[in-house]
Amino acid sequence: MKIFSNEEMKNLDRIAIEEYKIPGIILMENAGIAVVKEIVKSLEIKENKRVAILCGLGNNGGDGFVIARHLISYGLGVDTYVIGNTSSIKGDAKINYEILVHLKASITTIKDEEDLAMLEDSLEKCGILVDGILGTGLQRPIEGVIKEVIAIVNKSKKEIIAIDIPSGINGDDGEVYGEAVKANKTITFQLPKIGNILYPGSDYCGKLLIENIGIPKNAIDAIEAKISLITEKMVQALLPKRYSDTHKGSYGKALIIAGSFGMTGAAILASKAALRSGAGIVKTAVPKELSVIIENQLIEAITVSLEELWNQDNQQAFRLKGEDAIAIGPGSGRAEAFKKLLEAVVEEATVPVVIDADGLNLLAENIDILKSLKAPCIITPHPGEMARLTGLSIDEINRNRIDVARGFSLKWKVITLLKGARTIISDEKGNVYINSTGNPGMATAGSGDVLTGMITGLLAQGISPLEATITAAYLHGKAGDRTAEKYGQYSMLAGDILEEIPYGIKELLKF
Numbered sequence: 001m002k003i004f005s006n007e008e009m010k011n012l013d014r015i016a017i018e019e020y021k022i023p024g025i026i027l028m029e030n031a032g033i034a035v036v037k038e039i040v041k042s043l044e045i046k047e048n049k050r051v052a053i054l055c056g057l058g059n060n061g062g063d064g065f066v067i068a069r070h071l072i073s074y075g076l077g078v079d080t081y082v083i084g085n086t087s088s089i090k091g092d093a094k095i096n097y098e099i100l101v102h103l104k105a106s107i108t109t110i111k112d113e114e115d116l117a118m119l120e121d122s123l124e125k126c127g128i129l130v131d132g133i134l135g136t137g138l139q140r141p142i143e144g145v146i147k148e149v150i151a152i153v154n155k156s157k158k159e160i161i162a163i164d165i166p167s168g169i170n171g172d173d174g175e176v177y178g179e180a181v182k183a184n185k186t187i188t189f190q191l192p193k194i195g196n197i198l199y200p201g202s203d204y205c206g207k208l209l210i211e212n213i214g215i216p217k218n219a220i221d222a223i224e225a226k227i228s229l230i231t232e233k234m235v236q237a238l239l240p241k242r243y244s245d246t247h248k249g250s251y252g253k254a255l256i257i258a259g260s261f262g263m264t265g266a267a268i269l270a271s272k273a274a275l276r277s278g279a280g281i282v283k284t285a286v287p288k289e290l291s292v293i294i295e296n297q298l299i300e301a302i303t304v305s306l307e308e309l310w311n312q313d314n315q316q317a318f319r320l321k322g323e324d325a326i327a328i329g330p331g332s333g334r335a336e337a338f339k340k341l342l343e344a345v346v347e348e349a350t351v352p353v354v355i356d357a358d359g360l361n362l363l364a365e366n367i368d369i370l371k372s373l374k375a376p377c378i379i380t381p382h383p384g385e386m387a388r389l390t391g392l393s394i395d396e397i398n399r400n401r402i403d404v405a406r407g408f409s410l411k412w413k414v415i416t417l418l419k420g421a422r423t424i425i426s427d428e429k430g431n432v433y434i435n436s437t438g439n440p441g442m443a444t445a446g447s448g449d450v451l452t453g454m455i456t457g458l459l460a461q462g463i464s465p466l467e468a469t470i471t472a473a474y475l476h477g478k479a480g481d482r483t484a485e486k487y488g489q490y491s492m493l494a495g496d497i498l499e500e501i502p503y504g505i506k507e508l509l510k511f
């Protein structure tokens with residue numbers, strides 16, 4: 001599903017109005033009605049059925065006026081508040097404002113401290129507050145009277161329903177612009193805005209509903225999506241198929257180069273995750289002294305020693321033995337010999353390579369090696385690893401997650417999966433995919449090793465590097481969500497996530 005920025009949404013609106021000749025006021029009416037449906041649902045179980053609608057001077061406020069009119073027609077008690085000077089209301093919003101005036105609706109303007117004190121008392125009388133102060137037209141940090149109104153709304157302890165996006169959240173990046181409404185529910189129109197999906201915006205939205213307002217599909221298709229949300233439907237279509245007349249060789253061979261003394265678990269988790277994701281054969285390469293431990297814990301995989309795989313002293317090139325995908329780095333440590341192995345893999349591999357964890361830390365020491373890649377490459381950094389790869393601070397990365405992931409992919413021609421709340425994936429052309437599954441409980445040791453194994457297991461089955469990354473990110477989060485339901489976010493282990501992969505896949509295949 002496409003996700004739009006404020007500018008793209010404005011463009012879509014323009015195409016619908018100018019090219020498809022749909023009057024803007026119809027879109028506004030549809031938007032208002034979509035929110036009314038939700039308000040009525042919420043009111044059904046409420047004793048206090050009075051609704052307060054807070055409107056700004058733009059079209060977000062215009063939607064609010066439509067909502068007020070419909071609720072009044074249902075015989076409900078509605079108080080409309082306009083923040084600012086009503087003489088500045090223009091266009092479709094003005095038409096809807098004037099209808100309310102003619103209906104002799106209760107409309108109060110909020111301009112100064114005195115009005116604010118009154119507002120605080122009046123909101124007490126309502127069961128639901130509707131936020132139509134600002135939408136995708138937000139252009140600068142919130143201050144003055146609007147800031148105080150938002151503070152009053154947030155303090156009210158009432159159910160808050162936001163129109164399109166909570167006022168004060170920037171639709172372009174989900175950041176709080178000075179102050180923002182903390183909604184229980186947000187009804188966004190036609191397509192999610194980036195700010196509805198990324199944090200902290202996503203938290204401020206509460207439950208997010210996406211409602212059609214009658215913009216033609218062709219108009220949406222006309223705008224090339226640079227950012228998409230990974231959906232269940234998308235992943236269902238990408239998951240590699242299983243056929244009757246097949247054998248383990250039909251589902252590919254994954255090579256996991258991982259683990260070091262003290263970090264054997266990473267190799268085990270990644271290898272098991274590759275198998276749980278459907279790879280036919282998994283070969284795990286670990287330092288020789290770990291072979292016994294690994295063999296004890298990992299009965300379904302083939303174990304080889306790093307020395308067998310690649311011998312630096314013999315100037316032996318890194319050669320594959322029929323492997324279809326490689327992962328390198330989980331728990332590998334940062335020894336000089338391993339760095340040489342990583343460089344050999346990057347230079348010689350002819351099948352997709354996933355670089356993770358210490359593999360990324362070593363890569364950061366000689367990032368130019370990426371220029372010699374022959375095969376597709378996926379990197380899976382968390383913000384700390386990304387900081388080492390780019391020289392940016394973690395804060396800079398977290399404030400610009402999309403741009404950082406996209407920039408790295410474009411520069412180095414790799415697929416970047418940037419971990420964090422809302423994993424971001426960018427392909428080499430700069431197309432970005434945002435994952436919606438997962439929870440804070442997944443911030444636990446080994447969780448990343450499971451993800452790396454899943455990507456590699458899916459790659460081995462022959463789907464494209466981008467498809468494997470998208471599918472693994474979604475399923476990893478889904479398995480994590482199932483684990484959180486079972487154990488709670490505090491106690492879940494990476495090994496528990498691993499055990500939920502099969503059920504996550506089964507659930508996906510049910511529909």
Ligand SMILES: NC(=O)C1=CN([C@@H]2O[C@H](COP(=O)(O)OP(=O)(O)OC[C@H]3O[C@@H](n4cnc5c(N)ncnc54)[C@H](OP(=O)(O)O)[C@@H]3O)[C@@H](O)[C@H]2O)[C@H](O)CC1
Nearest residue numbers: 013027028058059060134135136137138139140141142164
């Ligand atoms: N196709 C659609 O998606 C439709 C969307 N609708 C709704 O319309 C809004 C977007 O409406 P728009 O008028 O573009 O913008 P806003 O209502 O969000 O903002 C209006 C003006 O507010 C001023 N502004 C901006 N930032 C601030 C701020 N920090 N503090 C105070 N005021 C601010 C600015 O005007 P200025 O002249 O003051 O600069 C904005 O222009 C969308 O979200 C939907 O809810 C349609 O109803 C249906 C179609």
Ligand SMILES: [K+]
Nearest residue numbers: 131134165167
């Ligand atoms: K709003």
